[in-house]
Amino acid sequence: MSTLIQPWAFRGQRLVSTRALLTNRAIVATARSLLATFSTLPALHHRIVADFRSDTLTKPTDEMIKEVMLSASRGDDVYEEDDSVRSLEHHVAQLTGHEAGLFCASGTMTNQLAFRASLLTPPASILCDRRSHVYRYEAGGLAAHSQTTVYPVQAIANKGHHITVQDLEREFVVDDGDVHMAPTRLISLENTLDGTVMPLQEVQAIRRFANENKVRLHLDGARIWNAAVAAGCDLKDYTQEFDSVSLCVSKGIGAPIGSVLIGNRGLIKKARHFRKMFGGGWRQAGGLAAAAHWCIDNVWPTMKETHRLAKYLAEGIEREGRGASIYQPVESNMVFLDLAGSGMLLRDLSQKLKGKGIRIGNEDAAESQTQVRLVLHWQISREAVDDFIEVVRDLAEVSVREDRVSSPSEEDDESETNGKKQQTVYCRR
Numbered sequence: 001m002s003t004l005i006q007p008w009a010f011r012g013q014r015l016v017s018t019r020a021l022l023t024n025r026a027i028v029a030t031a032r033s034l035l036a037t038f039s040t041l042p043a044l045h046h047r048i049v050a051d052f053r054s055d056t057l058t059k060p061t062d063e064m065i066k067e068v069m070l071s072a073s074r075g076d077d078v079y080e081e082d083d084s085v086r087s088l089e090h091h092v093a094q095l096t097g098h099e100a101g102l103f104c105a106s107g108t109m110t111n112q113l114a115f116r117a118s119l120l121t122p123p124a125s126i127l128c129d130r131r132s133h134v135y136r137y138e139a140g141g142l143a144a145h146s147q148t149t150v151y152p153v154q155a156i157a158n159k160g161h162h163i164t165v166q167d168l169e170r171e172f173v174v175d176d177g178d179v180h181m182a183p184t185r186l187i188s189l190e191n192t193l194d195g196t197v198m199p200l201q202e203v204q205a206i207r208r209f210a211n212e213n214k215v216r217l218h219l220d221g222a223r224i225w226n227a228a229v230a231a232g233c234d235l236k237d238y239t240q241e242f243d244s245v246s247l248c249v250s251k252g253i254g255a256p257i258g259s260v261l262i263g264n265r266g267l268i269k270k271a272r273h274f275r276k277m278f279g280g281g282w283r284q285a286g287g288l289a290a291a292a293h294w295c296i297d298n299v300w301p302t303m304k305e306t307h308r309l310a311k312y313l314a315e316g317i318e319r320e321g322r323g324a325s326i327y328q329p330v331e332s333n334m335v336f337l338d339l340a341g342s343g344m345l346l347r348d349l350s351q352k353l354k355g356k357g358i359r360i361g362n363e364d365a366a367e368s369q370t371q372v373r374l375v376l377h378w379q380i381s382r383e384a385v386d387d388f389i390e391v392v393r394d395l396a397e398v399s400v401r402e403d404r405v406s407s408p409s410e411e412d413d414e415s416e417t418n419g420k421k422q423q424t425v426y427c428r429r
């Protein structure tokens with residue numbers, strides 16, 4: 001195993017020395033002053049990307065490409081001969097307390113591979129939160145790839161914050177020989193889900209429930225990095241409770257592309273086989289793996305700062321927004337904003353923000369759409385957040401002057417979750 005880590009350890013050392021060297025150059029001084037309020041970031045690799053639509057929109061920096069990707073190994077991953085890929089897989093397996101890992105192109109692929117490799121014999125069904133990505137936003141992949149049906153679970157307790165054992169019990173399909181049924185074979189959790197963090201005790205309770213009922217437990221951990229940071233626990237505390245975990249590196253971690261599936265050797269071997277069958281076997285993927293590895297080691301430690309900035313944005317909007325509200329607790333990097341009652345239109349807000357180089361989702365929203373999801377990531381600066389709050393304040397002032405502030409409307413086709421009327425704000429791109 002240690003031979004797998006060595007090439008990377010060497011590269012890591014080289015990187016540090018290159019960065020130390022570059023730090024002395026005068027050109028860095030300007031970048032430094034820009035970063036004064038954001039000092040925990042690895043300065044040389046920081047770049048400002050004021051895009052709040054999603055944390056997938058981080059951009060690889062020139063340095064990441066020149067220093068990290070360029071020095072990656074160039075072996076063939078289908079031959080399992082690329083050191084950077086194997087080093088990343090090993091690294092994530094270690095961090096999560098599992099035997100093996102598989103680096104893939106997307107989180108959809110790692111989720112779908114986990115299901116396909118776990119659910120070998122139909123008829124079968126899975127249980128997951130009805131808001132889950134695997135159920136709603138993976139193009140019906142579960143039905144297509146794994147011949148599986150889903151029983152979506154509604155979170156009822158805790159104001160719908162997260163599903164519980166009681167919620168799962170309601171939908172659980174027992175394997176009792178009834179030919180009408182597709183027995184539950186797997187439970188899939190998502191953490192964070194819409195930016196909210198599932199408490200570790202609940203995950204542990206669900207693990208016990210899964211054991212008692214002899215079903216597998218999968219985690220869509222696209223943002224488990226955020227959950228662990230927000231909960232203040234070790235990544236392992238969460239991930240070791242699962243049979244398989246999908247972790248995105250292309251979101252909060254800030255890597256250009258990819259997702260890692262982890263589990264035991266048998267599962268990963270099967271997943272690798274299915275990945276080839278799905279056409280996802282890739283060749284010289286080392287550059288991408290090296291970037292992901294670097295980002296885990298260097299960007300992940302800045303995540304706490306990102307979460308703090310999300311809270312700061314939410315507080316600023318509530319303070320200056322004159323009726324604009326944050327309708328979900330800010331627990332990690334997402335802020336859910338509702339303009340209803342403030343008299344501001346989402347379209348106007350987005351136009352004004354664009355003038356400052358800031359982008360948000362639902363840019364050409366209809367007038368009835370008042371809600372939007374704002375996502376923060378490591379390349380969003382404190383300055384961009386201050387600009388954001390300033391735009392909200394200016395727009396809110398206009399709204400008050402023109403007497404457009406009202407009490408929130410109750411119409412529209414909205415669904416109820418978290419005890420709040422909600423519109424569809426998920427950014428699907």
Ligand SMILES: *Cc1c(COP(=O)(O)O)cnc(C)c1O
Pocket residue numbers: 105106107108109111133134190220222223248250259
């Ligand atoms: C983004 C995301 C995925 C995977 O998305 P890809 O675009 O396929 O990488 C899976 N689950 C959740 C919760 C996500 O947010």
